[in-house]
Amino acid sequence: MKSEDEPIRIGVFVCHCGTNIGGVLDCEGLTEYAATLPNVVFSDHNLYTCAEIGLKTIKEAIEEHNLNRVIVCSCTPRTHEPLFRSACEEAGLNKYLFSFVNIREQCSWVHMKKPEDAFEKAKDLIKMGVARATKLEALETIVVDVDPSALVIGGGISGMNAASNLSKQGFKTYLVEKEKNLGGLLNSLYRLFPNDQESSELLKDIESRIQADKNITVYTSTMITSIDGFVGNFEVEINQNGNSIRIKVGAIIVAVGATPLKPINLFGYDGKIRITQFELENVLKNYSLNANNIVMIQCVGTRNEERMYCSNFCCMSALKNALIIKEKNPDVHIAILFRDMHTPGIAYEEYYRRARESGIIFIKYSPEKPPIVEENKIKIYNEYLGTEIIIPYELLVLSTPLIANEDNKQIAQLLKVPLEENNFFLEAHVKLRPNDFATDGVYIAGSAKWPVDITESISQGYAAAARASTILSHDTLEVEGATSYLPEEYKDLCRGCEICLKLCPYKAIRKNEKDEIEIIQVLCKGCGVCGASCPKKAIKIKHFTNEQILSEIYALGGKELP
Amino acid sequence: MYYLERNSSNVLIIGAGIAGIQAALDLADMGVKVHLVEKRPCIGGKMAQLDKTFPTLDCSICILAPKLSDCYRHPNITLYTLSEVQKVDGSEGNFSVEILKHPRYIKEDVCTGCGDCAKICPVRGILNYFDANLVTLAAAYIPFPSAVPPIYLIDRKRCVYLTHGICVLCTKACDAEAIDFTQKDTIIKLNNISSIIIASGFNLIEDINPLKEYGYKKYPNVVTALEFERLICASGPQQGHLRRLSDGIDPKKIAYIQCAGSRNIKDKKYCSSICCMYTTKEAMITYEHDNEVESYVFYIDMRAGGKGFQKFLERGKAEYNINYINNKIAKIKVDENENPIIIYEDLNDGKIKELKVDLVVLATCIIPSEGNKKLADILGVDLDEYNFIKTKPFFSMETSKKGIFTCGCSHEPMDIPRSVAEASSAAARVAEIAKGR
Numbered sequence: 001m002k003s004e005d006e007p008i009r010i011g012v013f014v015c016h017c018g019t020n021i022g023g024v025l026d027c028e029g030l031t032e033y034a035a036t037l038p039n040v041v042f043s044d045h046n047l048y049t050c051a052e053i054g055l056k057t058i059k060e061a062i063e064e065h066n067l068n069r070v071i072v073c074s075c076t077p078r079t080h081e082p083l084f085r086s087a088c089e090e091a092g093l094n095k096y097l098f099s100f101v102n103i104r105e106q107c108s109w110v111h112m113k114k115p116e117d118a119f120e121k122a123k124d125l126i127k128m129g130v131a132r133a134t135k136l137e138a139l140e141t142i143v144v145d146v147d148p149s150a151l152v153i154g155g156g157i158s159g160m161n162a163a164s165n166l167s168k169q170g171f172k173t174y175l176v177e178k179e180k181n182l183g184g185l186l187n188s189l190y191r192l193f194p195n196d197q198e199s200s201e202l203l204k205d206i207e208s209r210i211q212a213d214k215n216i217t218v219y220t221s222t223m224i225t226s227i228d229g230f231v232g233n234f235e236v237e238i239n240q241n242g243n244s245i246r247i248k249v250g251a252i253i254v255a256v257g258a259t260p261l262k263p264i265n266l267f268g269y270d271g272k273i274r275i276t277q278f279e280l281e282n283v284l285k286n287y288s289l290n291a292n293n294i295v296m297i298q299c300v301g302t303r304n305e306e307r308m309y310c311s312n313f314c315c316m317s318a319l320k321n322a323l324i325i326k327e328k329n330p331d332v333h334i335a336i337l338f339r340d341m342h343t344p345g346i347a348y349e350e351y352y353r354r355a356r357e358s359g360i361i362f363i364k365y366s367p368e369k370p371p372i373v374e375e376n377k378i379k380i381y382n383e384y385l386g387t388e389i390i391i392p393y394e395l396l397v398l399s400t401p402l403i404a405n406e407d408n409k410q411i412a413q414l415l416k417v418p419l420e421e422n423n424f425f426l427e428a429h430v431k432l433r434p435n436d437f438a439t440d441g442v443y444i445a446g447s448a449k450w451p452v453d454i455t456e457s458i459s460q461g462y463a464a465a466a467r468a469s470t471i472l473s474h475d476t477l478e479v480e481g482a483t484s485y486l487p488e489e490y491k492d493l494c495r496g497c498e499i500c501l502k503l504c505p506y507k508a509i510r511k512n513e514k515d516e517i518e519i520i521q522v523l524c525k526g527c528g529v530c531g532a533s534c535p536k537k538a539i540k541i542k543h544f545t546n547e548q549i550l551s552e553i554y555a556l557g558g559k560e561l562p
Numbered sequence: 563m564y565y566l567e568r569n570s571s572n573v574l575i576i577g578a579g580i581a582g583i584q585a586a587l588d589l590a591d592m593g594v595k596v597h598l599v600e601k602r603p604c605i606g607g608k609m610a611q612l613d614k615t616f617p618t619l620d621c622s623i624c625i626l627a628p629k630l631s632d633c634y635r636h637p638n639i640t641l642y643t644l645s646e647v648q649k650v651d652g653s654e655g656n657f658s659v660e661i662l663k664h665p666r667y668i669k670e671d672v673c674t675g676c677g678d679c680a681k682i683c684p685v686r687g688i689l690n691y692f693d694a695n696l697v698t699l700a701a702a703y704i705p706f707p708s709a710v711p712p713i714y715l716i717d718r719k720r721c722v723y724l725t726h727g728i729c730v731l732c733t734k735a736c737d738a739e740a741i742d743f744t745q746k747d748t749i750i751k752l753n754n755i756s757s758i759i760i761a762s763g764f765n766l767i768e769d770i771n772p773l774k775e776y777g778y779k780k781y782p783n784v785v786t787a788l789e790f791e792r793l794i795c796a797s798g799p800q801q802g803h804l805r806r807l808s809d810g811i812d813p814k815k816i817a818y819i820q821c822a823g824s825r826n827i828k829d830k831k832y833c834s835s836i837c838c839m840y841t842t843k844e845a846m847i848t849y850e851h852d853n854e855v856e857s858y859v860f861y862i863d864m865r866a867g868g869k870g871f872q873k874f875l876e877r878g879k880a881e882y883n884i885n886y887i888n889n890k891i892a893k894i895k896v897d898e899n900e901n902p903i904i905i906y907e908d909l910n911d912g913k914i915k916e917l918k919v920d921l922v923v924l925a926t927c928i929i930p931s932e933g934n935k936k937l938a939d940i941l942g943v944d945l946d947e948y949n950f951i952k953t954k955p956f957f958s959m960e961t962s963k964k965g966i967f968t969c970g971c972s973h974e975p976m977d978i979p980r981s982v983a984e985a986s987s988a989a990a991r992v993a994e995i996a997k998g999r
Contacts (some may be wrong), residue, residue, distance in 0.1 A: 019796030051708030312867035340863035344835035463986035470591035
């Protein structure tokens with residue numbers, strides 16, 4: 001590890017990011033400019049600094065030029081900071097002596113129409129970054145123990161498979177379900193696409209495995225009341241029929257599922273002869289169906305202004321139920337009114353083909369001219385024929401979407417994880433971290449994240465379990481060292497006003513027995529709220545010290561921090 | 563200290579696209595030793611070739627590159643590039659595997675990636691698969707500048723030293739002395755492999771079918787979606803400035819044809835799942851490059867079931883000048899200036915119409931990886947009627963054989979988020995076995 005007392009030697013690496021930056025900014029010019037800044041002893045540019053070659057250049061430069069600060073001018077710390085930090089560590093440099101300058105999102109992308117101005121801005125950003133880097137301090141990360149156990153919230157098909165997998169991997173697992181029974185929406189389904197297996201059969205199979213598993217403790221009729229702690233060490237309080245139980249787990253999986261929409265005031269829904277696709281499942285269970293003309297309407301209450309999303313599985317549910325009816329009684333007339341048939345992939349498209357071959361009629365409608373439902377007939381405008389068609393019905397089935405559970409907000413608050421605009425849970429990264437939350441140690445699976453069918457619910461249950469296992473498989477874990485603290489020498493400044501204590505979103509601040517403010521380092525995420533709000537400036541935020549931030553501001557104004 | 567290390571055995575993953583990489587990283591992070599086999603010279607698969615990704619328009623290589631590096635550097639992952647699995651014996655818990663590794667003719671631990679060999683190599687005209695064969699390279703090459711591993715290789719079929727025993731200019735040019743023509747095919751034997759994941763990815767229908775009805779290959783301004791990705795990509799053959807292949811003119815009117823080679827009885831009956839969304843993405847990126855571009859998407863059903871997809875489509879319509887035309891086209895012809903003319907039936911009035919455009923992009927069908935048939939024979943797993951890996955209903959990671967799992971497009975066309983989730987799910991199943999329970 002390099003000593004902090006030696007002279008500052010900064011290396012600056014400018015990334016072209018293909019043409020994302022290089023197409024707008026003169027990266028060679030920026031490299032030359034960086035070399036003129038104080039304390040910069042080396043500067044270079046790469047097509048992709050994050051590529052293996054780029055990382056190699058950084059490591060070699062650290063050794064050759066004895067660098068003790070490294071700056072990469074490129075993209076965002078959200079995706080790339082860990083990579084560059086570990087490259088620095090491999091070359092023997094403390095990872096907190098690495099600093100990012102964002103010249104992509106905050107420069108080349110937003111100013112692509114003004115390359116000259118963008119170049120000047122990039123120079124300023126680099127100048128500020130260099131000033132900040134000069135003030136950086138080496139920090140130590142914190143090592144915590146990991147409790148090799150997990151909590152799965154939600155005992156539907158996704159949660160049950162997640163729990164079963166975690167248990168088989170050797171982790172003690174708690175499965176918490178708010179309803180009386182496990183199984184979630186599977187309980188209300190009859191047969192399942194694409195192989196027409198009975199829902200109860202699939203459910204029975206997994207449920208019996210769960211119940212027989214000594215490594216899994218199931219709590220039904222149970223609510224989560226509080227969640228404290230952090231990755232590897234969550235302390236959870238649950239409430240089963242009024243009894244409070246405390247459990248300690250290393251990771252948490254959210255698999256709370258979603259709720260079928262009741263189409264109140266839509267297409268004459270009455271729950272009797274105008275029912276939902278979910279309600280039809282129940283009718284089919286005992287086959288108490290006596291209708292010769294059945295019409296199904298897709299995208300009811302969805303793919304509109306209020307719910308701008310496709311619920312993914314409703315086309316398949318409609319096809320499946322229509323085929324079940326057709327197979328029981330080929331004489332029943334079934335028409336499916338759709339906007340776009342959603343049958344992606346191999347098996348589902350084949351299912352759609354079978355449905356058309358069976359004589360089910362498909363009529364496309366546009367949202368501008370939706371079907372008009374009357375007492376016992378439907379009027380629908382057919383664009384291709386350019387005319388209105390009238391179809392009689394004795395049973396109207398409305399395919400409604402899954403909507404987010406009402407209590408998602410409470411769960412999100414307990415876990416401090418975000419929801420998206422439809423109140424489904426928001427994952428860490430839509431593409432590359434589909435089953436992680438941004439919060440360490442918390443994972444997401446199934447329709448709680450977005451409406452999915454059973455196959456995807458199961459695979460996401462397993463996926464979330466795998467992600468949790470990447471934490472639980474370790475005895476210990478390193479957590480972020482860039483935290484807030486109250487330095488010994490500032491303790492006298494603190495007046496005990498408790499503003500920080502109230503504002504801390506991570507419950508990381510408490511008062512100890514001596515009535516002094518204490519910041520619990522493993523809980524602190526380094527967000528800086530406490531430091532910014534402290535009226536006496538007693539709290540110091542590591543890696544974002546006043547000195548570091550002010551040096552950037554002074555550099556922008558062309559001065560050195562006094 | 564890894565919890566699993568104490569009783570763990572090894573795992574084999576076949577294919578290092580995003581699915582194989584994710585499965586490898588998950589297992590490696592659990593402390594399981596992973597052997598990752600890739601037939602190409604570098605990892606990243608199709609995702610590395612894409613410009614941006616829907617529905618958030620992140621630059622594909624930018625979000626993938628950290629994973630490639632993680633994979634390359636992870637102490638629990640052993641990577642075998644230019645390699646194929648050629649023999650597998652045994653059963654769940656204890657497979658033995660033979661890997662055939664082809665030579666690079668460049669020493670992996672010595673090459674600095676400087677590219678001097680490629681500069682001096684006199685053999686040119688090697689089609690680069692990575693740029694959808696739109697660019698040619700020398701016989702000493704690297705598929706793309708940020709490839710992982712960052713090591714050059716020499717094309718054994720084209721290098722004049724390897725074929726005719728003359729040249730060796732690269733040997734003289736290489737200061738690092740990395741060129742090694744004595745390298746041979748090697749067989750690597752692995753024992754005690756507890757389970758296997760197939761992540762063989764996919765090919766595209768243009769690899770096996772000339773798509774004559776769309777005039778592909780006949781008309782220079784009819785390109786496939788993957789070719790288009792390279793054409794608009796900053797690191798592609800046109801440095802991100804889209805031009806027509808016939809005359810270099812910037813296209814202003816672009817037609818996108820959905821379901822090319824899919825959803826019909828003549829070609830493939832199934833739906834490729836991802837084309838509606840990537841087409842919208844391609845039209846958006848093109849508009850961002852040039853606000854005068856008009857896009858026309860000819861489609862059968864708009865399939866936007868994933869998270870944020872419907873909103874993405876609406877944005878395309880409202881802000882990016884994309885017109886969606888509900889139709890499957892009849893034919894494409896060209897005028898004297900190589901402008902494609904699309905002949906289609908307008909479903910709004912039933913009339914046959916023509917639309918002249920500057921460029922046509924075909925959303926071509928995803929087909930099984932060309933290696934699936936051979937791989938299935940070696941592994942003893944079943945394929946479906948199209949040669950995708952057959953999976954169990956509801957458990958998409960399970961193949962017909964115990965101890966062998968699959969994920970991603972090796973068993974069905976799917977998008978990146980689902981491929982990544984499936985990769986983790988396969989890793990989860992493998993972890994059960996690796997722990998011996």
